[in-house]
């Protein structure tokens with residue numbers, strides 16, 4: 001079945017860029033659309049409006065293109081000068097150099113399986129998935145064991161060859177991202193096997209005021225970063241807050 005066309009009026013100039021040009025040697029520019037899969041949900045929507053607020057065009061991906069379009073309209077209401085277009089997940093991926101995966105863990109592998117034909121070598125995949133036990137009706141303060149070691153390593157195993165996988169954003173609260181009037185002031189833990197890929201992800205994420213990205217090491221370290229989400233959920237329940245992470249004693253420039 002052909003992909004559904006975008007339902008909103010925005011058409012991104014990147015549609016004209018041959019997909020073969022996506023490569024680590026051609027890093028994305030702020031005017032390239034970023035695809036967010038799961039943007040109808042809490043984290044994805046917060047990221048969509050925050051990034052759009054900084055001028056990044058957003059391709060909203062959903063399992064259902066109509067829901068993608070509705071989400072794009074909802075985001076446009078929150079950021080009237082933002083650029084949003086709604087698609088099904090494959091359509092959004094085809095619009096973007098960078099793809100943020102923000103879906104529940106129970107659905108991560110299915111989402112990636114369905115995108116085998118849409119994802120291209122050279123694309124940057126930023127995985128925010130956390131394997132919380134809540135994904136299978138367990139406690140949100142417990143983690144699931146993942147055979148690959150982490151949700152990020154599962155994503156790397158499932159993504160087509162040449163897709164560059166970075167893990168980030170697990171400790172950032174969707175509730176805080178969703179409120180553009182609320183100042184952010186926290187770190188984002190970034191894990192991945194290539195420094196250039198982590199830097200590219202960091203340059204995008206740090207466009208959001210108040211977020212600082214910290215290189216936490218190889219992708220296998222993601223299992224630790226992911227588990228911090230469960231810890232923060234436990235803290236949040238006790239203090240009735242949306243807590244975040246701050247790493248101390250770092251230098252001023254972390255990505256030079």
Ligand SMILES: NC(=O)c1ccc[n+]([C@@H]2O[C@H](COP(=O)([O-])OP(=O)(O)OC[C@H]3O[C@@H](n4cnc5c(N)ncnc54)[C@H](OP(=O)(O)O)[C@@H]3O)[C@@H](O)[C@H]2O)c1
Nearest residue numbers: 038040041042043062063102103104107129130170173174
């Ligand atoms: N919420 C947070 O504060 C936060 C913070 C850091 C990390 N995370 C992680 O980021 C990911 C997304 O979190 P979230 O809170 O935004 O999740 P969510 O609201 O429950 O779901 C996000 C989106 O995923 C899509 N989806 C795909 N398969 C699904 C399924 N089987 N059931 C429900 N939704 C499905 C839905 O979009 P469509 O229906 O449009 O496809 C949904 O809107 C999770 O892995 C979570 O652990 C969350």
